Amino acid sequence: MSTQIAPPMDRRAFFKISGLAGGGLLLGTCLSFTDESDAAAPVEKGLGGGASLNAFVRIAPDGRIYIAAHTPECGQGVRTSMPMLVAEELDVDWRQVTVELVPLDAVYGAQFAGGSTTTPRCYTPLRQVGATARLMLVAAAAKRWSVPEAECRTETAKVVHPASKRTLGYGELAAEAAKLPVPDAKSVALKDPRDFKVIGRRISGVDNPALVSGKALFGIDQKLPGMLYAVFEKCPVFGGKVVSANLDTVKSLPGVRDAFVVEGTPNLTGLMPGVAIVADSTWAAFSARRQLKVTWDEGPHANDSWSGFLAKAAELGPQPGKQSLRKDGDVAAQLAAATRKVEAVYTYPFISHANLEPQNCTAWFRDGIMEMWAPSQRPGGGPDLINEVLGIAKDKVKVNITRMGGGFGRRLSSDFMVEAAAIAQRVPAPVKLTWSREDDLRHDHYRPGGVHFLKGAVDGAGAIAAWHNHFVTFGNRGRPGSGGSLSADEFPARFLPHYQSEMSVIDCGIPMGPWRAPGSCVFAWVIQSFIDELAAAGGRDPLELRLALLGDKTMVTTPGERPNGYDAARMRAVVKLVAEKSGWGQALPKGRGRGIAFHFSHRGYFANVAEVTVSKEGVLKVDRVVVVGDVGSQIVNPSGADNQVEGSIIDGLSAAYQELDLDRGRIVQSNFHEYPLLRITEAPKVETHYLLTNNPPTGLGEPALPPLAPAVCNAVFAACGKRIRTLPLSKNDLRWT
Amino acid sequence: MTYSLKINGQARTVNVPPDTPLLWVLRDHLDLVGTKYGCGMGLCGACTIHINGVPMRSCQMPVGTAVGMQITTIEGLSAECSHPVQQAWIEEDVAQCGYCQSGQIMTAAALLKSNPKPSDEDITNAMAGNLCRCATYQRIRQGIHRAADLAAGKAVAS
Numbered sequence: 074m075s076t077q078i079a080p081p082m083d084r085r086a087f088f089k090i091s092g093l094a095g096g097g098l099l100l101g102t103c104l105s106f107t108d109e110s111d112a113a114a115p116v117e118k119g120l121g122g123g124a125s126l127n128a129f130v131r132i133a134p135d136g137r138i139y140i141a142a143h144t145p146e147c148g149q150g151v152r153t154s155m156p157m158l159v160a161e162e163l164d165v166d167w168r169q170v171t172v173e174l175v176p177l178d179a180v181y182g183a184q185f186a187g188g189s190t191t192t193p194r195c196y197t198p199l200r201q202v203g204a205t206a207r208l209m210l211v212a213a214a215a216k217r218w219s220v221p222e223a224e225c226r227t228e229t230a231k232v233v234h235p236a237s238k239r240t241l242g243y244g245e246l247a248a249e250a251a252k253l254p255v256p257d258a259k260s261v262a263l264k265d266p267r268d269f270k271v272i273g274r275r276i277s278g279v280d281n282p283a284l285v286s287g288k289a290l291f292g293i294d295q296k297l298p299g300m301l302y303a304v305f306e307k308c309p310v311f312g313g314k315v316v317s318a319n320l321d322t323v324k325s326l327p328g329v330r331d332a333f334v335v336e337g338t339p340n341l342t343g344l345m346p347g348v349a350i351v352a353d354s355t356w357a358a359f360s361a362r363r364q365l366k367v368t369w370d371e372g373p374h375a376n377d378s379w380s381g382f383l384a385k386a387a388e389l390g391p392q393p394g395k396q397s398l399r400k401d402g403d404v405a406a407q408l409a410a411a412t413r414k415v416e417a418v419y420t421y422p423f424i425s426h427a428n429l430e431p432q433n434c435t436a437w438f439r440d441g442i443m444e445m446w447a448p449s450q451r452p453g454g455g456p457d458l459i460n461e462v463l464g465i466a467k468d469k470v471k472v473n474i475t476r477m478g479g480g481f482g483r484r485l486s487s488d489f490m491v492e493a494a495a496i497a498q499r500v501p502a503p504v505k506l507t508w509s510r511e512d513d514l515r516h517d518h519y520r521p522g523g524v525h526f527l528k529g530a531v532d533g534a535g536a537i538a539a540w541h542n543h544f545v546t547f548g549n550r551g552r553p554g555s556g557g558s559l560s561a562d563e564f565p566a567r568f569l570p571h572y573q574s575e576m577s578v579i580d581c582g583i584p585m586g587p588w589r590a591p592g593s594c595v596f597a598w599v600i601q602s603f604i605d606e607l608a609a610a611g612g613r614d615p616l617e618l619r620l621a622l623l624g625d626k627t628m629v630t631t632p633g634e635r636p637n638g639y640d641a642a643r644m645r646a647v648v649k650l651v652a653e654k655s656g657w658g659q660a661l662p663k664g665r666g667r668g669i670a671f672h673f674s675h676r677g678y679f680a681n682v683a684e685v686t687v688s689k690e691g692v693l694k695v696d697r698v699v700v701v702g703d704v705g706s707q708i709v710n711p712s713g714a715d716n717q718v719e720g721s722i723i724d725g726l727s728a729a730y731q732e733l734d735l736d737r738g739r740i741v742q743s744n745f746h747e748y749p750l751l752r753i754t755e756a757p758k759v760e761t762h763y764l765l766t767n768n769p770p771t772g773l774g775e776p777a778l779p780p781l782a783p784a785v786c787n788a789v790f791a792a793c794g795k796r797i798r799t800l801p802l803s804k805n806d807l808r809w810t
Numbered sequence: 811m812t813y814s815l816k817i818n819g820q821a822r823t824v825n826v827p828p829d830t831p832l833l834w835v836l837r838d839h840l841d842l843v844g845t846k847y848g849c850g851m852g853l854c855g856a857c858t859i860h861i862n863g864v865p866m867r868s869c870q871m872p873v874g875t876a877v878g879m880q881i882t883t884i885e886g887l888s889a890e891c892s893h894p895v896q897q898a899w900i901e902e903d904v905a906q907c908g909y910c911q912s913g914q915i916m917t918a919a920a921l922l923k924s925n926p927k928p929s930d931e932d933i934t935n936a937m938a939g940n941l942c943r944c945a946t947y948q949r950i951r952q953g954i955h956r957a958a959d960l961a962a963g964k965a966v967a968s
Contacts (some may be wrong), residue, residue: 148907148944277903284908285896285915287844287884294843302838327827355847356827356834429848429856429909429943478846478909479943510849712903716949720906723945745853745941753937756947 124251126206128180129159129199131173136230136244138163138170143181144191145450146280147480148720149774150713151191153279155199157710161271162203162264164227165243172279177452177472184474186450187485187587189675189772192709196770201258206250208261213250214241266707275712280476292448292475295435297503301330303496304358305506307347307516310371310738311582312339314346318367323350326364328357335495341549341584342518344462344491351500355507371738374582379422379735383524385579386545390418390526394543394575399561402571404528407539411530415606419525419599421800423547424731426520426588427750430478431513432489435505436497443470443497447490448477455490462491463498470494481724482587486518514748515740518586519733521547521557525599535611537604537622539571547585548578554585556592563596564673565604567629567639568622582738589724590775593674597779598729598786598800601670605787606796615787616652616669620645639673647671647680647701647764654762655682655699661792664688664809665696668787670780677776678703681722683757683784687793691808695757695785698722700777705770708763717773718761725781727751732801813873817842818886824873832876833857833868836883844884844912848941855940858913859883865920884912887919895919898957906944914940918954927958 123133131139140156140163156172177184183194207227214232215222218239225234230243266272283289308314315334323332330351337346348367352358408414435446443465447455449472456470477484493506508516523546530539546557559576566572588594608618623641630638648671652658661667664687671680684697700718708714727750734741742748761777786797793809812825817840824839831850836842836859845868848856852867859868860882887893891900895918898904905911914937921928921936928936933954942950959965 146907148905150906275903277900278905280908281900281903281905282891284905284911285884285899286887286891287842287912289908290843291846291909293847294837296841296843354826354830354834354838356830356838359850360827360829427943429846429854429907429941431847477907479907481943507847510851716903716906716944716946719948720945723947724943727945744851745849746851750941750943751945752941753947753950754934756945759948 124247126209126247126251127202127255129202130163130206132243132247134244134247136169136242138165138230138243139173140170141175141181142172143175143184144195145184145186145452145474145477147186147450147477147484149186149191149480149717150278150710151186153276154710154713155191155195156279157271157276158196158199159203161269162200163207165230167271167276169230174474177474184452186480187482189677189774189776192770192772193676196709200263201261204261204263205256205258208256209250209253210243210246212253213246217241217249272707272709273711276710277712289476291430291478292435292446293430293433293478293507295446295475295505297435297437300435300503300505301351301353301500302355302358303349303351303504303506304362304509305335305347305349305492305496306362306365306367307345307512308369308371309515310369310375311584312341312345312374313369313371315348316368316370318348318365320348323361323365326361328353329361331500332361333499335492338462341582342486342488342586343458344488344495345516349496351496351504359509372582375738377581377735377738379522382522382547382579382581382735383420386524389545389577389579390524390543395577396575398559398574398576399566400573401566401569404539404541404571404573407571408528408530408541411532411538413531413610415529415610417527417603417606417798419527419602419798421522421595421598422732423519423522423583423735424588424728424733425514425517425748426479426481426483427514427748428477428479428481428483431508431510432483433505433507434489434493435503436493437503438494438497441469443494444473445470445490445493446473446475448475448484449487449490450477450480450482450484451487454485454487458487458491459494463494465494481589482591483517486586488518510745511743514742514744518555518584520588520594521554521585523547523557523595527599527603529603529607531607531611535613535618537565537569537607540565540569541573543575543577545577545579547581547583549581549585551578551580553578554583555587556594557585558592559596562631562639564600564639565622567631568624568626583735589721590674590778593672593775593779594725594728597670597672598782601672601780601783602786602797605668605783605790609790616648616657619648619669619671623648640678643678643703643766643768644671644673646766647678647703650762650764651680651682651699651701654701654760655684657682664792666788666790666792668784668789668791670783670787672776672779674779675774675776676704676771677773679776679780681777681780681784683781683788685785685788685792687789687807687809689809691806693789693802693807695726695755697758697760698781698784699760699762701762701764702773702777703764703766703768704773704776705768706765707770709770714763714773715761718777719759721775721777722759722781723751723756725778726755726757726785729782729785730801730803813877815876815881816879817881818883826873828872828874830873831869832859832871832873832881835873836868842883842885846909846912848910854910855913855917856910858916858940860916860920863920863923865917884916887915893919894957894960895922895953897960898953902949902953902956904946904949904953906946910940910942914942914950918950918957921954922958922961926961928954
């Protein structure tokens with residue numbers, strides 16, 4: 074097993090390949106290959122040559138198997154787990170496989186890394202890709218031997234005819250197989266999971282040898298002949314425009330080739346106005362930037378501040394919400410009649426993605442073609458935005474997908490791509506745009522902050538009698554930002570007869586974007602913390618009340634709206650298992666506590682139990698987190714899966730410590746000394762368990778994260794009686810006696 | 811100005827302004843891009859290299875301060891990924907995005923040189939300066955223990 078980068082594709086040849094994939098369209102709505110049927114000869118291409126059986130599988134005469142990895146890699150392990158699906162059904166040994174990285178191309182269907190969708194989107198289609206290729210190899214062997222295909226079988230990259238004891242390796246058959254018609258993917262039988270030899274094995278990432286020797290190339294590592302290096306200064310107040318800049322001074326500085334104003338557009342997540350400096354090296358560009366002086370028109374948000382937003386939220390909170398999200402039963406009457414009521418305000422700040430690889434992009438504009446090397450989770454978004462802003466036709470934008478130093482949703486945006494393209498349009502050479510750490514922190518598309526005004530009632534038996542949430546969120550031009558919109562179905566909606574949710578939007582100029590488990594990453598904290606408050610008010614055990622709330626329901630749906638409902642039975646099962654695995658109910662001394670929380674997002678059912686220690690001086694340490702997840706019937710690569718879960722848990726804890734402040738329209742924090750990320754010193758032990766169920770396999774990039782923060786905060790309450798209603802955690806005084 | 815540097819056992823000459831950090835000399839001028847830019851303030855550890863065997867932040871070292879020193883980058887840590895830390899990192903599948911891992915590996919390799927059998931606490935202290943945004947800390951800890959075993963001959967590379 075190894076990796077390599079496929080050479081640039083000849084498009085015409087490529088469409089022949091996709092034609093051979095034939096059944097392309099039949100391979101599923103998910104991959105939706107281009108359908109250009111063409112019974113062409115096999116196409117020789119790529120390193121080492123070989124014959125392509127479809128767009129994903131190429132086999133060299135020496136038996137080497139090349140499998141395309143088509144999904145962008147940002148650390149979620151898909152360059153390993155997706156080719157594993159193909160290899161399994163192709164019936165080859167993983168050690169015979171070389172994974173090839175391919176550019177953005179319509180033949181691969183969706184090339185996208187977000188929403189934990191890669192596994193559910195590709196699990197069956199990529200197995201079909203492998204299975205149809207295997208059948209073509211069987212057909213080629215049967216033809217050569219003049220025996221029925223049914224008498225042949227495959228065995229680790231060989232076709233075998235047991236009756237005559239004949240064997241042919243895939244390498245010997247590939248050229249003939251590639252000329253045969255592609256079987257209908259839907260009619261091809263896939264392996265019984267009990268026979269899996271590759272899927273389900275712990276397989277180390279295909280890029281690991283390159284990564285540990287410094288050879289893996291990220292976006293920021295790209296270098297082209299004659300390449301120049303650019304920086305781009307934007308207004309510290311989002312969307313502010315350039316009035317003037319000392320361009321002549323900057324252009325005279327050592328190593329500087331050019332400096333110019335980029336006009337930009339009003340789109341907060343598109344091309345912002347700014348000043349570009351193009352130089353001979355990154356350091357020359359960074360140095361020149363220190364001499365740059367820009368006069369900005371800071372626009373209408375120059376006086377916005379986080380403290381001002383909180384004051385506004387405090388004013389809005391007690392009023393009726395501007396928008397009603399859901400109204401079941403009579404919450405007001407229940408609250409009026411209840412003997413035990415809890416009112417609470419939960420507040421969390423804006424935070425950043427803080428990818429360790431700052432945003433960057435390399436672009437080369439020549440002969441009307443904009444070629445890009447983009448660390449993007451959604452490379453197809455670049456050509457769209459570039460077309461819209463710069464008027465370059467989408468098919469004139471060629472995108473090479475690079476490895477990414479972290480995604481977390483940040484790289485679903487294409488702002489860095491359009492910036493690089495706008496600069497490259499004016500530079501007669503390839504140019505690499507590199508953001509500084511400060512650019513990255515101060516020009517993110519942030520996870521929105523929010524304030525939830527909650528009221529709840531418990532009845533005489535301690536059951537939740539009513540739930541009311543007025544969510545004050547943030548938006549641009551009246552619409553909630555990405556991840557800032559509460560669903561009408563958000564739990565515990567549909568589980569309580571008296572439930573009401575409302576929303577009001579505070580307008581701001583802050584760009585917002587999806588942050589790992591958008592919405593869920595904070596809503597779970599609010600909801601699962603408040604459930605704990607109601608459990609305490611009603612004298613109920615937090616686990617027991619949760620199980621009672623889930624009740625005996627099974628699939629809970631909203632008519633006509635959500636094909637994927639909320640399976641309460643799956644949730645109950647993970648909650649029960651996490652209680653068992655964590656030793657729920659066993660006594661802990663004062664100052665130590667256990668907290669539980671669960672959440673459903675991205676098709677995954679997760680429950681976490683956190684165990685914490687809070688010292689009398691109020692120092693919090695998360696000692697251990699037990700995670701149980703139900704993501705269906707199969708874990709494709711347990712090693713990568715555990716990595717995703719462990720990363721999600723620690724990321725969830727890290728996020729609970731993070732905070733951005735806004736003052737005079739500007740993000741205050743600049744670098745990691747003011748915006749610390751969690752270090753090894755604070756990383757808890759994570760124990761991961763999967764509950765395998767008879768459901769389609771789904772993704773793991775996000776769903777383990779949301780229950781973490783409430784599990785920790787509920788554990789803090791159990792440890793010392795302090796209820797955390799404000800994030801970051803550091804805002805809370807946890808001292809106890 | 812012209813500087814003569816000893817990098818990964820080779821003599822290299824560069825002509826750059828004196829305030830250029832070694833990080834950017836490595837990355838832009840010598841094509842040794844395994845050493846990463848993360849913060850430019852010595853806060854994240856992604857740019858960690860060895861200077862005379864000691865882990866240092868290359869973003870904080872003006873090029874001139876490295877003259878006469880033995881500079882080792884991730885590319886020069888071993889031939890063919892043979893260093894026990896590299897082997898252990900592959901076996902334990904430590905990396906997620908991988909961006910910080912050059913720095914993590916250089917710090918871990920220096921730790922094991924001075925402390926061949928580190929405790930969990932030793933690991934925590936040594937690795938505290940290296941951020942991992944994907945939070946691979948649990949695997950980093952396992953990886954260092956595994957590398958210690960490999961180096962001591964207590965385990966065989968798989």
